[in-house]
Amino acid sequence: MKRWMLLVVLAAACGKGPSEGQCKQLLDHLVDLEFKKAGAGATTEQKGDLAKQKAAVVEAKQAEFMSVCVDKTAKTRVVCALAATDLDAVAKCDSN
Numbered sequence: 808m809k810r811w812m813l814l815v816v817l818a819a820a821c822g823k824g825p826s827e828g829q830c831k832q833l834l835d836h837l838v839d840l841e842f843k844k845a846g847a848g849a850t851t852e853q854k855g856d857l858a859k860q861k862a863a864v865v866e867a868k869q870a871e872f873m874s875v876c877v878d879k880t881a882k883t884r885v886v887c888a889l890a891a892t893d894l895d896a897v898a899k900c901d902s903n
Contacts, residue, residue: 825885830876831869833885838864840894 825833838861876885887900 823882824877825880825882827873827877829882829885829889830873830880833876833888834865834869834872835861836889836891837894837897840891840897844894 841864842857842861884900888897891897891900
């Protein structure tokens with residue numbers, strides 16, 4: 808998926824790493840952006856299912872993502888990605 812490609816892009820830079828909290832926040836943000844891009848607008852009844860789906864994605868990828876994020880990603884890129892409003896903006900964080 809594109810989300811994991813973005814992880815590779817973000818992981819390409821080294822430097823003073825972000826905190827675990829920032830990485831957890833970034834994972835949640837990337838999952839939200841991916842669901843948004845996929846058109847995951849939900850009615851009131853569907854919001855519970857959507858939240859479960861997001862939680863499942865986060866749980867499945869959290870260990871791998873956190874390791875790469877904390878150990879191999881520059882804090883500036885995490886901050887940039889957290890401020891991004893869509894996945895294209897996240898991808899541009901690599902060029903900063």
